[in-house]
Amino acid sequence: MGSPFLLQPSRSLTEEAMAAAGQSQDDLKRIAALRAVELVRSGMVLGLGTGSTAAHALDRICDLLRGGDLRDIVGIPTSEWAAARAAAANIPLTDLAAHPVVDLSIDGADKVDPALNLVKGRGGSLLREKMVEGASRRFVVIVDDSKLVSRLGGSGLAIPVEVIPFGWALTLRRLQNLFDGTPGFNLKLCTASINTKASAFTEKESEIEPFVTDNKNYIVDLFFEDGIHGDLQAISDDLLRIIGVVEHGMFLGLATSVIVARKDGVVLMDKEAKSNGF
Numbered sequence: 001m002g003s004p005f006l007l008q009p010s011r012s013l014t015e016e017a018m019a020a021a022g023q024s025q026d027d028l029k030r031i032a033a034l035r036a037v038e039l040v041r042s043g044m045v046l047g048l049g050t051g052s053t054a055a056h057a058l059d060r061i062c063d064l065l066r067g068g069d070l071r072d073i074v075g076i077p078t079s080e081w082a083a084a085r086a087a088a089a090n091i092p093l094t095d096l097a098a099h100p101v102v103d104l105s106i107d108g109a110d111k112v113d114p115a116l117n118l119v120k121g122r123g124g125s126l127l128r129e130k131m132v133e134g135a136s137r138r139f140v141v142i143v144d145d146s147k148l149v150s151r152l153g154g155s156g157l158a159i160p161v162e163v164i165p166f167g168w169a170l171t172l173r174r175l176q177n178l179f180d181g182t183p184g185f186n187l188k189l190c191t192a193s194i195n196t197k198a199s200a201f202t203e204k205e206s207e208i209e210p211f212v213t214d215n216k217n218y219i220v221d222l223f224f225e226d227g228i229h230g231d232l233q234a235i236s237d238d239l240l241r242i243i244g245v246v247e248h249g250m251f252l253g254l255a256t257s258v259i260v261a262r263k264d265g266v267v268l269m270d271k272e273a274k275s276n277g278f
C-alpha cells in the first residue's frame, strides 16, 4: 500500500505551516480534519468518527452538503454521539447491514505509533469504531501531533477493553492474570464519573457505578507504566480469547493513513511512509 493513499496537499506545506503557527490544539485537530475531508467525494459511504477531532470533519462535511459541493453521501456513525451529531447536520445515515463496505472512514485517535497502530476508545466507542473502520476501504486517522508516541499504552494513557457486564469482576481478574508479572501493569474498571476510577479489587461490584458504552457494556482500562511491550497482535489475540471480553482499543493494521497536524505544518503518513515526520 503506498502512494494511492498519500494525500495531495491543496496548499503548500509552507503556507499550511504559516496558517498553523500559533494555533491551539483544537485548531490543529481542525486542520487535520479539513485535510481528510478533501478525500470525500459525492456518492460515498462514509464512516463517521467519534470525538472532538472527528467533530470538525462532521462539521466540514455538513458545510459541503449545505453548499451543494457534496451530494448523495451516506454515513455510518461509530457511536450514538456521532449519530446524533450527523443527524443534526442532516447527514443521511445508514448501517453496515445496508452497506457492508465503507468507502472512507475518518476518525481521531488517542495515540498513534510509528507503525500506524492506534489506541482508540477513550470515548468508549471502540467497538463500533473498530467495526465500521475495519469494514472500510480507507481509514484515515486525523490527529494533532500530541497523539504521536513511540509505543502504545504508556504515559498514563490506558488501553480500554470493552467487557460484558455479566461477571465483569471475573473478566477483570482474567485480564489481571494475563498481565501478571508485567512491571508497572495496573487495571481499573472505568466508572461513570470521568474523573474517578474505582479500584475493582477494593470495591464491591454492587457499590460502583460503571461507565456504560453504547452497546451497554463496561470498560476496563489497562495501564502499562512504560507502554505495552511485545507482539501487539499476539497480545490482541490473548485479550480477545478471554471470555467476557468483547473488544479492545488497540487498532492494529487498520489505519490506511494518518494526517498529523503540527504547528509547523501537516504530515501525511501512509503504510509505506510510516516514519515520515516522526
Ligand SMILES: O=C(CO)[C@H](O)[C@H](O)COP(=O)(O)O
Pocket (backbone or CB within 6 Å): 049, 050, 051, 052, 053, 054, 107, 108, 109, 110, 119, 120, 121, 122, 123, 124, 125, 126, 129
Ligand atoms: O477513539 C475515540 C473515541 O472512542 C476518539 O477518536 C479518540 O478518543 C480521540 O478523541 P479526540 O479527537 O476528542 O481527541
